[in-house]
Amino acid sequence: MLQQLANGVLIGCVYSLIAIGLTLIWGVMNIVNFAHGEFLMLGMFVAFWGYALWGIDPLWSIPASAALLFLLGLAIYRFAVSKVMKGPMLAQLVVTFGISIFLANLAVLLWTPDFRLIDKPLLAGTWNLGPLQISVPKAVASAGSVLVSGALLLFLQRTRTGKAILAVEMNRDSALLVGIDTERVNALSFGIGAALVGIAGGFLAMYYYIYPQVGGLFGTLSFCIVALGGFGSIGGAFAAGLLVGIVQTLAGYFFDPAYKYAVVFLLYLLVVWFRPQGLRGW
């Protein structure tokens, strides 16, 4: 049972990072990035190809994942998302959906739908921590995710750009009034959000299967996590990520592994029905 909790927390940390990226984009722009899972997938593939082609361990290729996804996020914002911001709701919903379908299937075409694994990572093996068995790659991934989340928080709170982002997130109109370039903030946030989930992908690639469709599952999970944590709340996303990681693992263990994700989706439904603001203000 304790082992399950530990596993839950481990995956939860990575979930948190994924969710933080998504909630940042949501909080700043009121747009759900339906391609978020595909960004994760791309981050994973960057790590994989770095490993397969040049023997670079995923740990070192993470900056590359971050940089590439950041640029991709900027590009997608600039050429697609920014143009639908003033458009009808349907367009806003569908534009990132279209990108997600495009990316996932492009990946299938380029890299085949095969499942891949990084089989000899730098950090491998298991730690024995008392009664617990902690897989080293998972631990590193989780610790890394937490560090990156912390770094993001510092960035947002301590730097000028970060504060500008927070300002827009809190109140867009006021931010405009004090002279903040909200377009630039939007683009940055989208890029940073993408970079964050790209980093998560790099971490995840250390032990998880890498395949083009992986985005679908994690994407849907991340929407649920963000809702649970309260859309726009970074602290909430972090807490919710851990919570969902635990819920999912326990559900899989005690109930039925096949239903472990369904339980999370049910949790989302219950949250938006009964407590739309999520964990915020708890």
Place this chain on the structure above:
Amino acid sequence: MVKISLAAAAVLLALGFPLLFSGPFPLHVAIVTLIFAGLGVAWNIMGGYAGMFSFGTAAFFGIGAYTSTWLSTAHGVNPWLGLLAGGAASALVAAAIGWPCSNLRGHYFAIASIAFAEIVRTHFNNWKLVGAAEGLMIPIRDGGLRVFQFNQSKAPYYFIALAFLALALLACRAISRSRMGYYFRAIKESHELAMVLGISFVRYRLAAIMIAAFIAAACGTLYAQYVLYIDPESVLILSVSVQVVLVTMLGGAGSLFGPVIGAAVLVPLSEITRAQLGARGTGVDMILYGALITLISVYQPKGIWGFFAGGLPRRKRPAPQPRLEPSSPGVA
């Protein structure tokens, strides 16, 4: 006068299609087109008119398909009755899930629909009663229309699908011209405005979801009787739901014939790409879909119909009014 002759031409073409293209492949493409058009009409009622953008249509499609198929294979119920049962089951489920979701707007509703559909898919994937991952097979029977199965040729399926679509379109048109239709569009525009016009938000949203669910379920039964085999991977997956949205949006969400136009463009595109490129082609049609729908959302959100109705979109400055965009899931 032009409109009437165009309409007449379309009707003639539709009726005469199997004579012009009698091979199995063109007929197959046509049938799938008609089914997706029907699904699109269902989605359109909920999303295009009433503003509830669902990415979970597959769930109702699947419930319809599974209900009629299970009833006929396990209990010998006639598929036509099964169709009604499937529609009813679907509408009931829609009511059950729609009621708590009736306050959700925009993104929240969309995600809820995905979550719901995924729960349904997981459940059916593990439910022994309906074959779990292996699905259900409909045994071949003779009897034609009576047993809703035609083994000699695809043409009867084509005509039934055409009839289904025609009925769905008639229903949609009747709704759009009636109080319900006007109320749907008010709801889509603004929650507050609808309330202030005396519209019971919950009741009409439920109505929209239930009608859509019924039509989608009917399409499900049609599909099942045509393909004679259903499993979660073919009827309950997200990509089916997404294609329904694409089809309607491409053609023009909120317009009567939008789904038909969209299906007529996208389905043949998809089927032909798949046929030409063979196994390697899996996913190429979806790449095109993805690119297409991204382009449409950016440049012509009103879809193809938008070109006829309003001409090319011009870059005009919107009136300087703040939008009352809620930042929480719902509730006035």
Place this chain on the structure above:
Amino acid sequence: MSTPLLEVKGVTKRFAGLTANDSVSFSVNEGEIVSIIGPNGAGKSTLFGCITGFHRPDAGEVIWAGRDITGFKADRVCRLGIARTFQIVQVIADMTVLENVMTGAFLRHPRRRDAQRRGLEVLESTGLAGRRDQQGSALTIADKKRLEVAMALATGPRLLMLDESMAGLTPVELQEIIALLRAVRKTGLTLVIVEHVMEAVMQLSDRVVVLTSGRKILEGTPAEVVSNPAVIQAYLGERYRA
């Protein structure tokens, strides 16, 4: 004198520590035009919300035609005969002017043909008949406001509540709306309007209710209210000397 059509009794509404309405009471008789004025933040829109079902009062009652409707949801309040407009004008952008009005008319006329007939009537009386086929989104703000009033009228109310409908209008447009409202009152409707535009308040109102910081501080005829020192102070501050 029969009972008032609308009675607001001690309505209080708090939002997380801020008391937006503090025990506000007033009543409106059938056929009257009552204005609610007060500086920004006085709680006028909140009061509107409490009466029309968008907020549930924390205390107090709203009595409509002798019936307690406190806490009733907004759509029910509309069906019972109170219509309202919004501060930020809302019409259905994708519909024509006629279709917009029909949507309101459908409340009492479920059949399309009747709703259309009623819609056309209302468009005539509000001077919008010439624009019946224009898209809602293509109207000027003044016309949108007029359409919003038309839609509200189409629902067949006994009481029409207008939330700052005069803001941003040119003098000509202002006079047009004032004339429209006078005509509307002649048909037997009662009006309650929240306004900042004093000219409209003076020209239209039978009585004026003044709110400041959530409280009602005065009620009287327009002339009484406008010369009252407490009101002047509320609007212009302590240091002002008339």
